Amino acid sequence: MPGNRFNAYQNHGVGIGLRIPHYEHIFARKPVVDWFEIISENYMIDAGRPLATLDRILEQYRVVQHGVSMYFGSVTAPDPEHLRRLKQLVRRTKTPWLSDHLCWGSVDGTYTHDLLPLPYTWEAVERTAERVRRVQDFLEIPVAVENVSSYAAFTASEMTEWDFLTEVVERADCGILLDVNNIYVSAMNHEFNPMDYVNAVPAHRVAQIHIAGHSKYEKYILDTHDHPVIDPVWDLYARAIERCGPRPTLLEWDDHIPSFDEVHAEALKANRYLHGQAPELVEAAR
Amino acid sequence: MSDARNGVMSLEEIQRAMAAAVLEPLTADEGMRERAADGRAMADVAASFIAPNGRLNAFQRLEIYNRQYWLRVLGSLEEDFPALRAVVGGNRFHALSVAYLTAHPSRSFTLRNLGSKLVEWLTAHPEFAGRRHALAVDVARIEWAFVVAFDSAGRAPLTLNHIAALDGGSRLSLQPHLQLMALAYAADELVLGLHQREKRLTSEAGVEHEREESAPEKLPRLRRKNTWLAAHRVDLSVYYRRLEREEYLTLDALRQGRPMSEALDEGFAGSAILEKQRAACVQGWFGTWAELGWICAPEAGA
Numbered sequence A: 001m002p003g004n005r006f007n008a009y010q011n012h013g014v015g016i017g018l019r020i021p022h023y024e025h026i027f028a029r030k031p032v033v034d035w036f037e038i039i040s041e042n043y044m045i046d047a048g049r050p051l052a053t054l055d056r057i058l059e060q061y062r063v064v065q066h067g068v069s070m071y072f073g074s075v076t077a078p079d080p081e082h083l084r085r086l087k088q089l090v091r092r093t094k095t096p097w098l099s100d101h102l103c104w105g106s107v108d109g110t111y112t113h114d115l116l117p118l119p120y121t122w123e124a125v126e127r128t129a130e131r132v133r134r135v136q137d138f139l140e141i142p143v144a145v146e147n148v149s150s151y152a153a154f155t156a157s158e159m160t161e162w163d164f165l166t167e168v169v170e171r172a173d174c175g176i177l178l179d180v181n182n183i184y185v186s187a188m189n190h191e192f193n194p195m196d197y198v199n200a201v202p203a204h205r206v207a208q209i210h211i212a213g214h215s216k217y218e219k220y221i222l223d224t225h226d227h228p229v230i231d232p233v234w235d236l237y238a239r240a241i242e243r244c245g246p247r248p249t250l251l252e253w254d255d256h257i258p259s260f261d262e263v264h265a266e267a268l269k270a271n272r273y274l275h276g277q278a279p280e281l282v283e284a285a286r
Numbered sequence B: 001m002s003d004a005r006n007g008v009m010s011l012e013e014i015q016r017a018m019a020a021a022v023l024e025p026l027t028a029d030e031g032m033r034e035r036a037a038d039g040r041a042m043a044d045v046a047a048s049f050i051a052p053n054g055r056l057n058a059f060q061r062l063e064i065y066n067r068q069y070w071l072r073v074l075g076s077l078e079e080d081f082p083a084l085r086a087v088v089g090g091n092r093f094h095a096l097s098v099a100y101l102t103a104h105p106s107r108s109f110t111l112r113n114l115g116s117k118l119v120e121w122l123t124a125h126p127e128f129a130g131r132r133h134a135l136a137v138d139v140a141r142i143e144w145a146f147v148v149a150f151d152s153a154g155r156a157p158l159t160l161n162h163i164a165a166l167d168g169g170s171r172l173s174l175q176p177h178l179q180l181m182a183l184a185y186a187a188d189e190l191v192l193g194l195h196q197r198e199k200r201l202t203s204e205a206g207v208e209h210e211r212e213e214s215a216p217e218k219l220p221r222l223r224r225k226n227t228w229l230a231a232h233r234v235d236l237s238v239y240y241r242r243l244e245r246e247e248y249l250t251l252d253a254l255r256q257g258r259p260m261s262e263a264l265d266e267g268f269a270g271s272a273i274l275e276k277q278r279a280a281c282v283q284g285w286f287g288t289w290a291e292l293g294w295i296c297a298p299e300a301g302a
């Protein structure tokens, strides 16, 4: 069953992120795409070209919203204007579920526009879960929280990242957007085994999966979404599908964006695992 | 900095400390500063909440976020103000951006609003604009008007028939995406030219071009010339339109909620347009405004 209550029982298959350089191709060729993920903030505006374009997409495609600034882990309360605009967009897109990150990024109304990692403490578990719950109640659709890639760890942390994620989603009773690339990036930066992470997440709560490429620097790996997916990340994906069953899957490609066909073809590689046609890879991932 | 639980910082304390560090401007070679704004060694600040790993110490790990922050916000400002950058030069634009963002860090969930205070700030800080301060402010004004006109609300405008039925006591409101500007330079063509060049460079390179040039562009010499300009949206695209001084003043007064007769008085105050020509002039404006959809009924409750 690809669907569960965290993705409104949808069977969305493999999608890609909707990006401006691909608009022309999409409107001219009308390619068959299971679904598009949009960055909510790009459309939380009053009017104009972005919304008109979105409406054209909505006529022909399924769209799921993904946010980058809800900051479930920020201690200061969310901006009511943000929530109001988000709900307005939810009504427009009829997104069956929506996602944002398990992170923080603003304090006292000042925004860093970054996905900053949280200390894995019980205090953070409680505050974050409370915030997810509130947002979910307000939006009236399932909310999934995404694990971020991180480059720093906190002295205050009291548990592993996967325990932290599990505690938050259990208490908030929400879904998970499992980003296997982010798991890989964080595993390299924090020296843990990424497979331990994938093996530990509550599989029944996984609403959606993100796959992506990244940049490797000498001393750390940056989650830049500007490369094809690497094999170790496909291995994590295979294991996640093995544990969760097929789940709506999305390829993120944000920088140095190649042609639509190239991005779509990379995303569709996920079908090899979704339909269980690569048992040897699943085997290798164990 | 720490609570009673034997030196462990609360979530709130960690977020305040980390945000303060992340927002600190970088050094000239784009590293994190050695000292925080309060004089503490940044290595100590970082070590107070960040754990090192085998390859990076706490300072270096925090520095990744510090750099990432500036890369993102500076990039966003540069995207919204390419003509301002060309007018003042890359180096000066960088310094100006850092100073502006330090004074006005983002207060909105969207980067769209990052430049909302730039005109006001730049007006008050001529030292960041070089010799062409007034021109730089005008260019910033024109570019910010573009951002606002691009995605602000559009309301159903009044038709010419509606407008014909108005009288001197009528109050009107203007199309929300319509932006009005009073400039010291006729800088609109300069901005348009620079934007077109920007577009060309971006599409030629396929990706954002590398900006090597750091000196101000060699630009055509502009003389000071009072200019009134509107930015507005037609069929999803933003256009600029020059206004007569009287037209600008009238629109501005209408936007402030003055009844029509008062707005026209303000519009023609000190005008060289002869009394007998004014009625035809006003008729012409309203015809154009109706065509462009600039005039709306007053907002409910206004």
Ligand SMILES: [Fe+2]
Binding pocket: A146, A179, A182, A210, A252
């Ligand atoms: Fe992701």
